[in-house]
Structure formats: C-alpha cells, structure tokens
Amino acid sequence: MYEIYFSETCKEEKIMSECFLCKNETATLRESGYEWRIICPNCGKLVITDDLYSDIKAATGECFRLPLPEPDNGYRYLRVPVADLFFKARCVAAERKLKDQDEYILVYDYKKNELLPEVGNFYHIGIKEFLDSFPAxxxxxxxxxxxxxxxxxxxxxxxxxxxxxxxxxxxxxxxxxxxxxxxxxxxxxxxxxxxxxxxxxxxxxxxxxxxxxxxxxxxxxxxxxxxxxxxxADKYSEKAFIAMWFDVKHTRGIREALKKAILSSGYLPIVIDEVPHADFIMNRVINEINEARFVVADFTCINEDNKKDDKEDDKIKGGVRGGVYFEAGYARGQRKKVFHTCRKDSASEKRLHFDIKQINTLFWEPDGESIKDRDKFIDDLKQAIWAEVGKGPRLRK
Ligand SMILES: [Zn+2]
Missing domain, CATH: 1.10.10 (Arc Repressor Mutant, subunit A)
Structure with missing residues (x-):
C-alpha cells in the first residue's frame, strides 16, 4: 500500500527526467492519466493531480489562477506569478522532504473529492495550503x-x-x-x-x-x-494528529467524522495508516505528533472471536490497541492536548484502560458506513477543540 503510487505501472505511462518543481535532472516523473508521480533528490516523493499539473504547465510565463474555495461551494481566484509559484513550491517541497513529510498528493482543494483517493501515507494537500507554508x-x-x-x-x-x-x-x-x-x-x-x-x-x-x-x-x-x-513551532501548527485503529471495515465512519470535525474547527487532520511490521512508520508518527497542534485519539477496539486467523485478532487479545495508547501518551508527554473518543459498546468500553477512564471521552455508535448522530458528534468535538485549543488557522476568513 505504501509504495502504491510508485510501484504500479500504468498502460499509457510517460516517463521524464526533470523534476516539475525544482527542475533537477536526476528526478523521475511518471504520468499515468490522473496524476504525475515525482521522485526527486530535492523534493522527495510526491504526486500532483493531472488537472493541477496541466493548469500550472499552461500558465508558464504568466500568472497562475489559484482557485480558493468559498463556503457556498463557489470559487474565487488568486493570481500568483508562475515564477513565485515554482520558487515557493520547490522550497516547501525541500523542507517537507527534510522533515520526512514528503509522500503527499498535491490537489487543488483538499476539501473536494478528487479522482485520486488518499492512499496509505499519501494524503491530500491543497496547493494553497502548500504554498502558504512558505515562511513570512x-x-x-x-x-x-x-x-x-x-x-x-x-x-x-x-x-x-x-x-x-x-x-x-x-x-x-x-x-x-x-x-x-x-x-x-x-x-x-x-x-x-x-x-x-x-x-x-x-x-x-x-x-x-x-x-x-x-x-x-x-x-x-x-x-x-x-x-x-x-x-x-507547534503553537502555530495547523495540523491535528489522529491516533486510531485503521481498519476500514470497522472504523471508516468514525475516521471520516473525526477528519470532518478537525477540518471544520480549522485544522488539517493527519491520518497515518497502520502498516504492520514497518519500523519506519514510527518515525513518521513521532514526527507528525511533534508537529501537531493537538491529537485526537480513538480508543475503539473490536474483538472478532470467530476469526481466529485474522492477524488483527492478535493485536487485541491483550485487550487494548497499544499504538493508540502509545501515541496519546507520547503526545501528552509533549504537553499537547489529547481528545479522547471511543465506540460505545461493551467490548470497547471494557477495554478502555483504567488510567484513562477518568478522562472525558466522547462516545460514538456505528450506523452502517457512518456513525449515529454524526452531525452532533462532529459539532461536540469541534466545540471541545475550540474550547481547549482555539479556532484553527484555516478559519481565517
Ligand atoms: Zn524536485
């Protein structure tokens, strides 16, 4: 899953050797219909959606019209000189690589559903947010x-x-x-x-x-x-780290709700899928928590007794999901605010460790692919975030 964007080959693939952002000639650039995949010694690994790539490419020599999403689903446009755009983009990409935060998908608008889903570590970053991280x-x-x-x-x-x-x-x-x-x-x-x-x-x-x-x-x-x-540095961070069990079957609904609550409170949710037996993912987790303004930890844990061969079973036999506890504990040690959520059922509640039972927990119940009273849950979490850490930098206007 981790390597998906770079190991997959596509039918009509074009390969070039100049980085789109920094013009390094030892980079590789692969086009595969929907996206451009870049591997560059300066910029690291990243993906650019084809619509964004084509628009920037077509704007060469002039101004690039950067669409800014409006609350009513409309857009207004910001004009960015193309030279500025490439300069800022290659600096931001270089810093992200140094911070071990390359591997992302550059899109027009991170809130919009794109043709390219977020896969593994590859999450969406809107081009405006990307350029905005250039320092004053x-x-x-x-x-x-x-x-x-x-x-x-x-x-x-x-x-x-x-x-x-x-x-x-x-x-x-x-x-x-x-x-x-x-x-x-x-x-x-x-x-x-x-x-x-x-x-x-x-x-x-x-x-x-x-x-x-x-x-x-x-x-x-x-x-x-x-x-x-x-x-x-983390006082100005727009990121919020989600610590949770990454299992599509059981946690898709809550994962989406947590992301929505964080976005609507003005922060960027960072979700890292659990990759078993990969030590390097831990460095990334530590990095992301270090950079985050706060952490949301979901302590849900579901035991499926009838599935003895399921590898996931081994992880919950001890009663809890250790990764979530580790991440929440590490974040507290870094003096970051940690918000607790958990599925409301006896299995999860029973397993909620004694030490954290006294901490305020927001409970949720599954409802098919979603969760019950989704809007209320999102609003409750948003209000808690605003009360404890304040409105996020994404709610500027
Ligand atoms: Zn580059």
Missing part, C-alpha cells in the same frame, strides 16, 4: 536554521555542505532550496546572516562567479536556537 520574510532565517539542523546526524561539529544545485551523496548536504533562497546571492546573504548571528561556524566558503559552495557546522548557540524554535 521575518521567519526565513529561523526556518533556514531549522532546516540546517535537520540535515545531518545532529552530532556537534559535523560539517554540512550547501551547494547551488546539486546534492552530494554520503555527506549531510543540500541545495539552496532549504534556505528559502531564490538564487545563490540570496542564499549567501542568509548564510552570512546566520554566521553573523554566530549560529554557524564557516569552514569554507566560495560563492564567486558561478560557484557556490559552503562548508560549515552549527555552533552551540545555533543548536540552542534550534531547540528553542522547536519548542514553539
């Missing part, structure tokens, strides 16, 4: 420093390299996109600023003529700054 001018230096901190092993004194275009293998290195620099002159100014603030110690620098190569390490003061920034 006064944030550029901090965001660039955070990215530099993500490059290497984190060991003090390790040298880091920044090049104009290339990414060198086997050493912590990146190109200027991670600095939010549109060209090497801006990149040099950003690095000089970081140096003058004593956040980096430069070992070698060469940015004369067509050359651009910097070698440096992050100073003690720089690491201190990074630690401080990480502590405050």
């Amino acid at each position: 001018t006064h944030e550029v230096l901090d965001r660039a420093l955070l990215n530099l901190g993500r490059l290497g092993s984190g060991i003090f004194g390790e040298s880091i390299y920044i090049f104009e275009t290339e990414v060198k293998k086997e050493i912590p290195s990146a190109n200027i996109n991670i600095l939010y620099a549109s060209n090497k002159n801006v990149a040099a100014k950003i690095l000089i600023n970081l140096k003058e603030n004593n956040f980096i110690e430069v070992e070698e620098m060469n940015y004369q003529g067509s050359f651009f190569e910097w070698k440096f390490y992050i100073s003690a003061k720089g690491w201190d700054r990074i630690a401080g920034l990480k502590n405050t």
Whole structure:
C-alpha cells in the first residue's frame, strides 16, 4: 500500500527526467492519466493531480489562477506569478522532504473529492495550503536554521555542505532550496546572516562567479536556537494528529467524522495508516505528533472471536490497541492536548484502560458506513477543540 503510487505501472505511462518543481535532472516523473508521480533528490516523493499539473504547465510565463474555495461551494481566484509559484513550491517541497513529510498528493482543494483517493501515507494537500507554508520574510532565517539542523546526524561539529544545485551523496548536504533562497546571492546573504548571528561556524566558503559552495557546522548557540524554535513551532501548527485503529471495515465512519470535525474547527487532520511490521512508520508518527497542534485519539477496539486467523485478532487479545495508547501518551508527554473518543459498546468500553477512564471521552455508535448522530458528534468535538485549543488557522476568513 505504501509504495502504491510508485510501484504500479500504468498502460499509457510517460516517463521524464526533470523534476516539475525544482527542475533537477536526476528526478523521475511518471504520468499515468490522473496524476504525475515525482521522485526527486530535492523534493522527495510526491504526486500532483493531472488537472493541477496541466493548469500550472499552461500558465508558464504568466500568472497562475489559484482557485480558493468559498463556503457556498463557489470559487474565487488568486493570481500568483508562475515564477513565485515554482520558487515557493520547490522550497516547501525541500523542507517537507527534510522533515520526512514528503509522500503527499498535491490537489487543488483538499476539501473536494478528487479522482485520486488518499492512499496509505499519501494524503491530500491543497496547493494553497502548500504554498502558504512558505515562511513570512521575518521567519526565513529561523526556518533556514531549522532546516540546517535537520540535515545531518545532529552530532556537534559535523560539517554540512550547501551547494547551488546539486546534492552530494554520503555527506549531510543540500541545495539552496532549504534556505528559502531564490538564487545563490540570496542564499549567501542568509548564510552570512546566520554566521553573523554566530549560529554557524564557516569552514569554507566560495560563492564567486558561478560557484557556490559552503562548508560549515552549527555552533552551540545555533543548536540552542534550534531547540528553542522547536519548542514553539507547534503553537502555530495547523495540523491535528489522529491516533486510531485503521481498519476500514470497522472504523471508516468514525475516521471520516473525526477528519470532518478537525477540518471544520480549522485544522488539517493527519491520518497515518497502520502498516504492520514497518519500523519506519514510527518515525513518521513521532514526527507528525511533534508537529501537531493537538491529537485526537480513538480508543475503539473490536474483538472478532470467530476469526481466529485474522492477524488483527492478535493485536487485541491483550485487550487494548497499544499504538493508540502509545501515541496519546507520547503526545501528552509533549504537553499537547489529547481528545479522547471511543465506540460505545461493551467490548470497547471494557477495554478502555483504567488510567484513562477518568478522562472525558466522547462516545460514538456505528450506523452502517457512518456513525449515529454524526452531525452532533462532529459539532461536540469541534466545540471541545475550540474550547481547549482555539479556532484553527484555516478559519481565517
Ligand atoms: Zn524536485
């Protein structure tokens, strides 16, 4: 499931070798009718829907009309210069890759049903939300420093390299996109600023003529700054992490309701499907919780006694779904607000661990593919979110 977009081959597939966003020539670009799949050393793995790709492509040299959904299902349009769009997109994509948050589907409007469903880790990101995560001018230096901190092993004194275009293998290195620099002159100014603030110690620098190569390490003061920034970053996050049992048969209705409640309270729901026996998914979970404003944890757990061969059975024999408890506990340890939900039935309620029984839990009951009193449940959760963490950044207007 995880590799679906990149391992599947399609009948009328076209393959190219220039990244659509950053123009890196060692990337692969596959077209398969509905979408473009990109694997790029700078931008990582991502998918762009064909309608979005074709519209951006057709707008080359002019302004791109970015449709903004209106509450009444209409649209108004924002004009974005195409050069700006590519510059911002390649920087945001580079940062997402560094944060291990590549693997997404760029769409026009994340609220709209698209031809491409969300699969595995690949969730929808609207093009406007994507571009909006580009930093404001006064944030550029901090965001660039955070990215530099993500490059290497984190060991003090390790040298880091920044090049104009290339990414060198086997050493912590990146190109200027991670600095939010549109060209090497801006990149040099950003690095000089970081140096003058004593956040980096430069070992070698060469940015004369067509050359651009910097070698440096992050100073003690720089690491201190990074630690401080990480502590405050989640206060502005628009993300909300959903911790739950990912089983389509039993939890589709509640999964959709939780996503709806989070969206309508102004946040972006992050759902990560459970991939058994894959350790790397845990890094992603930790990353996403770190970045999230709050967590919604659903403690539902259903035992099917008549299905002895079902692998899922093993996981609930102990009585609870450990992953959800782990994620909710980790989030609390990070001092994030955690909202609890659970299916109202004896099996789930019996298994709700003693320690969390005293915490307010929003119960729900299944109703076919959906849940009973869905609108009320969504509104209750939304009100709880607004009361505890406030309205989300997506409710600007
Ligand atoms: Zn790229």
